[in-house]
Structure formats: structure tokens, C-alpha cells
Amino acid sequence: MSWASARGRSIQSKIPLYHRAHGFGFPGVRVDGNDVLAVYEVSKRALENARVGGGPTLIEAYTYRLGAHTTSDDPTRYRIDAEVEVWKHRDPIERVKSLLVREYKIKSKVFEEVASEADEKAQKLREDVLAMDRPDPLSMFDHAYASEHPLIEEGRREMMELGVSGGGH
Amino acid sequence: MATQTMTMAKALNEGLRRAMEKNKKVLIMGEDVGKLGGVFRITDGLQKDFGEDRVIDAPLAESAIVGTAVGLAIRGYRTVCEIQFDGFVYPAFDQIVSQVAKLHKRSDGVYTMGLVIRLPFQGGIGAIEHHSESPEAYFAQTAGLRVVACSNPNDAFWMIQQSIEHDDPIIFCEPKSRYWEKGEVELDAPPASLFDAQVRREGSDVTLIAYGASVKTALRAADTAAVEGVSLEVIDARSLAPLDLDTMATSLEKTGRLVVVQEAPHTASIGSEIVAELSERCFYSLAAPGLRVSGYHVPYPPSRIEEDYRPNVDRVLDAVDRVMGFES
Numbered sequence A: 001m002s003w004a005s006a007r008g009r010s011i012q013s014k015i016p017l018y019h020r021a022h023g024f025g026f027p028g029v030r031v032d033g034n035d036v037l038a039v040y041e042v043s044k045r046a047l048e049n050a051r052v053g054g055g056p057t058l059i060e061a062y063t064y065r066l067g068a069h070t071t072s073d074d075p076t077r078y079r080i081d082a083e084v085e086v087w088k089h090r091d092p093i094e095r096v097k098s099l100l101v102r103e104y105k106i107k108s109k110v111f112e113e114v115a116s117e118a119d120e121k122a123q124k125l126r127e128d129v130l131a132m133d134r135p136d137p138l139s140m141f142d143h144a145y146a147s148e149h150p151l152i153e154e155g156r157r158e159m160m161e162l163g164v165s166g167g168g169h
Numbered sequence B: 001m002a003t004q005t006m007t008m009a010k011a012l013n014e015g016l017r018r019a020m021e022k023n024k025k026v027l028i029m030g031e032d033v034g035k036l037g038g039v040f041r042i043t044d045g046l047q048k049d050f051g052e053d054r055v056i057d058a059p060l061a062e063s064a065i066v067g068t069a070v071g072l073a074i075r076g077y078r079t080v081c082e083i084q085f086d087g088f089v090y091p092a093f094d095q096i097v098s099q100v101a102k103l104h105k106r107s108d109g110v111y112t113m114g115l116v117i118r119l120p121f122q123g124g125i126g127a128i129e130h131h132s133e134s135p136e137a138y139f140a141q142t143a144g145l146r147v148v149a150c151s152n153p154n155d156a157f158w159m160i161q162q163s164i165e166h167d168d169p170i171i172f173c174e175p176k177s178r179y180w181e182k183g184e185v186e187l188d189a190p191p192a193s194l195f196d197a198q199v200r201r202e203g204s205d206v207t208l209i210a211y212g213a214s215v216k217t218a219l220r221a222a223d224t225a226a227v228e229g230v231s232l233e234v235i236d237a238r239s240l241a242p243l244d245l246d247t248m249a250t251s252l253e254k255t256g257r258l259v260v261v262q263e264a265p266h267t268a269s270i271g272s273e274i275v276a277e278l279s280e281r282c283f284y285s286l287a288a289p290g291l292r293v294s295g296y297h298v299p300y301p302p303s304r305i306e307e308d309y310r311p312n313v314d315r316v317l318d319a320v321d322r323v324m325g326f327e328s
Helices: A017-023 A036-051 A081-088 A092-104 A110-130 A136-141 A150-162 B008-022 B046-050 B062-074 B092-099 B136-140 B153-165 B214-226 B245-255 B271-282 B302-309 B313-327
Strands: A028-032 A056-062 B004-005 B026-028 B055-057 B076-081 B117-120 B145-149 B170-175 B181-184 B197-200 B206-210 B232-236 B238-240 B256-263 B291-293
Touching: A017 A028, A017 A056, A028 A036, A036 A056, A036 A092, A136 A150, A136 B302, A150 B313, B004 B008, B008 B026, B008 B046, B008 B076, B008 B170, B008 B181, B026 B062, B046 B055, B046 B181, B062 B076, B062 B092, B092 B117, B092 B136, B092 B170, B117 B153, B136 B145, B136 B170, B136 B238, B136 B271, B153 B170, B153 B181, B197 B214, B197 B245, B206 B214, B206 B245, B206 B313, B214 B232, B214 B256, B214 B313, B232 B245, B245 B271, B256 B271, B256 B313, B271 B291, B291 B313
Parallel strands: A028 A056, B026 B055, B026 B076, B076 B117, B117 B170, B145 B170, B206 B232, B206 B256, B256 B291
Antiparallel strands: B004 B181, B145 B238, B197 B232
8 A cells, every 4th residue: 555645545546557557558567666676677677678669668666655745744644553564564675685684695784884874975965955055036037938038037127126135045 | 793713724624614514515525635634634624524425535636526526516516626736736727627617608507517626825835846826817717717715714714605605616715825824703794795805904095906825915015004104905806706896996096006916927817907907997096007016927936935936015015116106
């Protein structure tokens, strides 16, 4: 069971999503979306097929949103904890990890390094985002059109006359 | 008379509850409206009290939500469709303009499209794209539709009930940035009929016309102008299609000067219509051309600069200065 915003897949579609591809005349495949290698394999085949002119493939990577939809969402209002617990055990990262340990004897030190590198990157991303300058308000007029437009010129002029300050905090 | 203080969100919730109690044919349909109570909690608790057959959680398919309501309307049901955010209404656009707006005409009056499409509109909540738009003019331009916008809890409570009772399809615009602001709700009698504009503040120098979230901006501008000795009359349009031009013209004949405030861009907008109609009606009373203070002609900007896009007190007062300083 997956979730769109607050309603699960059962209400979104009466049939598994991958069946829908048949109506459009191309194959649909469902894959365990929490199995990294399976997703890779299915995607690789679909891409190979598309590149040799075999047409598109619909891949339904079956998964579950463990977190909330947004910072204002409260998933406890519409789903049960037991279900979330089941899906926590299917965490794709944990599954790849156990595979690497069992089949390739990867040492725990490697995972620690990867985890700390990931944490650092995430931390830096958060810091960089928070430190970003406020965009120049005049930038809202950029790229609305590919060529000159009188209403864009008018808006830009009006904003400049109002003395709206650009950039900074 | 009994009054109660509540937020606009709660007032809408209470209005919907009252409409559902009064008429068993009133249904609610939308994304996440049931268990969750809607992303803005407008339908909170209604599914629990009225059941899953009357408060229906729909798939993420706006054209299906409105399309289903069309069929239900043909069979005499009154469906209140919740479109989760303004920018999500476009997938339902064809259903709204091709079916909802025209079936009464097409059936020679046999089918009545008594349904309400609720649209949380305008910006100001720091959201991402698709969540802060003002699409009201698209619908105002379509014959067969009526478009209204509430601006305070009392209107929200009454206008939603009046819209549900109305036989024509209504696009019901809710200023989402005002959902959590409190106000007095008069529980016994509506403040006006659904299509009446209302004078929110009397004044003598300039007529300010606004709707939705912009009404509060206009009132704040009037407070500031008063300090400088300029008297602004503020009118809440409430109904955007049709417009209550009589109330507006009465004011303009007194003041001679007009400024319209709206979040939508000004081209082909509600503000354009107001200025054009009133120029026609009040031509000899006008001391200056009517001005529009609007959003710009660009896609709604990122949240950190949205306050430079939305009309603010400074921009309204700038327009007031211009109509006050106009010399013919």
C-alpha cells in the first residue's frame, strides 16, 4: 500500500498501475521498489528496449512513503503504525547493506564511512539552503517569455519604480 | 442575536455541517476530505458524522471529481467539490467549462447544475508552485458559471450555505491565507444575499474595491491613509461574476476615484471588468482613471519573493496617491 497525499493506492486505482500500460499498447512491469538491484535490472532492460526502438515500458516500482507528505501533514490521521513498521523492515538501504555484508563480506567500517559522508552532505545541503540569499524580486520577470513582452517590461519598470530591493536577506 | 468567534476554516466547516444537516442530498467530494478532513481541515469531522457515502474521498483526479458531481447534479444531489489547491483545478477545467457551465442550457433547462466547486485561492502561505494562484477570471469569463469569494469568517459561513442552496454552479473562492484568522460569525441571519457587494469601511476620497485576501490589505491601506487625512471607502466585491455594480457605482459617484486590489495579474482580470463597467456607468463622476493594483504578469513567484508579487499596503497607497494627484 502506497500513499499519494493522504489516500492510499487502493482508492487511487482499482487495478495495479502497471496494468494500465496494456491499454496504451506497451508492456507494464511491477517491481519491488525497495529492492535496488531489481529496480536497476528492470530499468536497464526497459532502457535497452527503448534505445533499440522497442518503445516505452511502464515500470511500477512498488514502494511506501515512510515519512509525512509535507511538514504540515499528519499521517497518523489516516494510516496505522503497524503498516509503517512492516515497511521499515523493507528499507532499501538496509537491504542492500545486508546483501553486501553477506555476499561480498563488506566491513562495517565501509558503511560507517558511507553513512558519515551522507550525513555530511545532507548537513551541508541544509546549511547551504538556509544560507541562500533571498532571490532578487526582479528575477520573477525572467524567463516568463522567451522574447520581449510589453507586460513583462511594464511589471519590471513598476517594481523598479517602487524601489523594491534585490538580493540579500 | 447569537454570535460566535471562529476562524474562517472553522466557519466553512460549520457552514458545510449546517448545509448537510439541512439537506440530505448535500455531498462533499474531494482529495483527502474524509479521514484527514482536507489539507486545510475544512471538512474536519464531517465524514465521521455524515458517513463515507456523503463525504467522499476521491482519487487524485480533479476531472473525475467534478465529472461525478455533474452526474450527481442531474439526479438532484448537491455536491460540494473540494479542489485541494487553486493550481490543481486545471485538470477539471474541461468538465467545468464544457459540462458544468453548459448543461442547463444544453438540456433546455431540464438539468440543473446545482453544485459548488471550492477553490482555496490566492497566495501568502509560503507554498511551492500550483498552490498560490488566482484563476478566478477564467471562470468569470464562462457563461453559466457564477464566481464568489469570501473574505472573513461570517461571509464564509453564510456564503458557502447560500452557494449550496443556489441552483446555478458556483465557483467558491476561499482566500487560504485568511483561513486561520478569527472573526465574529452571526449564527441567525446572513449578512447579505450571495451576490451583493458590501461596504466594509465608509470613506469619501477614493473607492477601493477588493475581494478575498485583498480586502484586509485594502482595509489596512485605509487605516494608513486616514492618518494622512485621506478617506478611503473599502468595498468587498464578494461576488466576482456577476458583479454588484450598483453598490460599486453608488460609492464611485460619491468619491470619483477608483482603485481595485487583486492578486491576479491585471490583464483580462476581475479588476479590468470592474474598471471598464464603472467607467461606463460613472464616466461623468470620475475625477481620475480607475487603477488596478494586481499581481504581475508572471507565473506565481517563489515564496521568498511572493510578498513583492502580492499587492501590499504600499502599492495600494501608491495607486491612491496617483488617483488623488490626477489632473485632467
